[in-house]
Amino acid sequence: LADRLAQAQKVQALGQLASGIAHDFNNILQAVTGAATLIERRPDQPDKTRHLARTAIEAAGRGASITQRLLSFARQSEPRTEVLATAGVLENIREVLAHTLGSTIQVRDIVATDTPPVLADRGQLETALVNLGTNARDAMPEGGTLTLAAVAEQVGGDGPHPSGLAAGEYVRLDVSDTGTGMDRAILAQASEPFFTTKPPGQGTGLGLPMVRAFAEQSGGAMAIASLPEAGTTVTLWLPRASTVVPTPEDSEDGHMLTGA
Ligand code: ADP
Numbered sequence: 059l060a061d062r063l064a065q066a067q068k069v070q071a072l073g074q075l076a077s078g079i080a081h082d083f084n085n086i087l088q089a090v091t092g093a094a095t096l097i098e099r100r101p102d103q104p105d106k107t108r109h110l111a112r113t114a115i116e117a118a119g120r121g122a123s124i125t126q127r128l129l130s131f132a133r134q135s136e137p138r139t140e141v142l143a144t145a146g147v148l149e150n151i152r153e154v155l156a157h158t159l160g161s162t163i164q165v166r167d168i169v170a171t172d173t174p175p176v177l178a179d180r181g182q183l184e185t186a187l188v189n190l191g192t193n194a195r196d197a198m199p200e201g202g203t204l205t206l207a208a209v210a211e212q213v214g215g216d217g218p219h220p221s222g223l224a225a226g227e228y229v230r231l232d233v234s235d236t237g238t239g240m241d242r243a244i245l246a247q248a249s250e251p252f253f254t255t256k257p258p259g260q261g262t263g264l265g266l267p268m269v270r271a272f273a274e275q276s277g278g279a280m281a282i283a284s285l286p287e288a289g290t291t292v293t294l295w296l297p298r299a300s301t302v303v304p305t306p307e308d309s310e311d312g313h314m315l316t317g318a
Contacts (some may be wrong), residue, residue, distance in 0.1 A: 060248055061170055062204075067266050068251045068267070069251060069264070069268060069271045071306045072251070072264070076128050076129075077129055077141055077194075079128070079129070080128040080129045081125075081126040081129075083121070083125045084122060084125050085278040087118045087121050087122050087125070090114060090118045091114075091115055091118045091122075094111040094112075094114040094118070095111070095115060095174075097111040097138075098111035098115065099169045099191055112251070117231055118256045127314065129201075129254055137178075137179035137182055137272075137275060137276070138179050138180075138181075139177055139179055139276070140177070140178075140179070140180060141175045141176075141177060141180060141299040142175055142176050142177075142178055142183065143175050144169060144173045144174065144175055144176055144208045144229055144231075145169045145170070145171050145173050145177075145181070145208070147183060147184070147187075148169050148206045148208055148231070149167060149169070150167050150184070150241070151184060151187045151188065151206060152166070152167045152206055153192070154188065155188070155191040155204065156212055158191075158194065159191060159192075159195045159204065160181075160201075161192075161201070162198075162201025162202075163194075163198055163202060163203070163204055164201075164202070164203045164204070165191075165204045165205075165206070166203065166204075166205055166300070167202075167206040167207065167208075168204070168205060168206070168208075169206070169207065169208040170193070170209075173208045173209065173210060173229060174210050174227075174229055174299065175229075175298070176229045176260055176296040176297065176298060176299060177276070177277070177296065177297045177298070177299045178272075178276045178296050178297075179272075179276070182272045182276075183272070183296075184245040185268075185272075186268070186269045186272045186273070186294065187206070187231075187233065189265045189266075189268065189269055190233040190265075190269060190292050191204060191233070191291075192265070193235075193265055193266070193292075194233065194234075194235035194237060194290070195235075196237075196256065197235055197237025197238045197239070197289075197290060198235055198236065198237040198238075198258075202235060202236035202237055203234050203235070203287075204233070204234070204237050205232070205233070205234045205235075206231070206232075206233055207231070207232040207234070208226070208228050208229055208230065208231050208232075209229070210229055210230075210298060211227075211228050211229070211230040211295065212226075212227055212228070213225050213226055213227075213228060213295075219279075220281070221279035221281045221293075222279055223278065223279045223293065223295055226297065226298075227297070227298040227300075228278060228295040228296060228297060228298055229296050229297075229298050230293060230295050231293065231294045231295075231296065232291050232292075232295070233291065233292045234289060234290070234291040234292075234294050235289050235291075236288075236289045237289050237290060238286070238287065239284045239285045239286040239287055239288050239289050239290055240282075240284040240286065240290060241286050245282060245284050248282060248284075249266040249269075249270050249280070249282065250263070250267065251263060251264060252264070253265045259298070266280075266282070266292075269292070269294070273296065274293045276297065277296075277297045278294060278295040278296040278297060279294075279295050280292065280293065280294050280295075281293045
């Protein structure tokens, strides 16, 4: 547990670092935009100069939208927990992943329509599942199958649960791939912040730690099972909502790819 807390603290520290950088960067971009706007407006400047100033203003605007994204990512620490229809969320994600992971990867979901709803932040859950989907794709360079499954699970009070879950009613989400899998040594470190086996620029080592932090902050847990050459299953337990299932969500969610 001490390890997990240390990890959660690292992820939080990273969020603070990111938002600090985003703020500083915003100030710099504002200075650039201000100066370029003054140049653009000066009638004594040649058209070419004013045109270049406009290019700078537009580039600074794109930079500002990136810092905005970084800031909203860092602010994720305040989750908006709501009752989510499990089958609806997984169906959305299956569609998104089917379109984004490439044609060699088959994506399927195994969810009974009467699977109980979960209590979680929708954006965070979607981001977590997309993260797991991209990891699965990276583990299947020659193609394969990605399966999203959900089932209700009751955790009893008889002895501690291997994942540290408290007794209660959960929905268990399994994201499985038929990829390279992980050996013992990699599996042991996989959810450490900054641990990555991917080439620089492709891996940050923050995917699994963030997914774990999301599951635990939601009152659930994460576990990984993996076999070299066979594949990997990442399991998330999320608290089951006791309320009735809300009406199915509309399937067009524009905001789910930002964390991919
Ligand atoms: P990143 O994807 O940026 O490397 P993660 O924290 O998501 O960061 O994953 C850490 C490491 O765990 C990966 O570099 C990879 O070695 C391993 N890993 C994660 N998911 C899988 C998977 N589905 N199959 C095989 N290895 C995986």
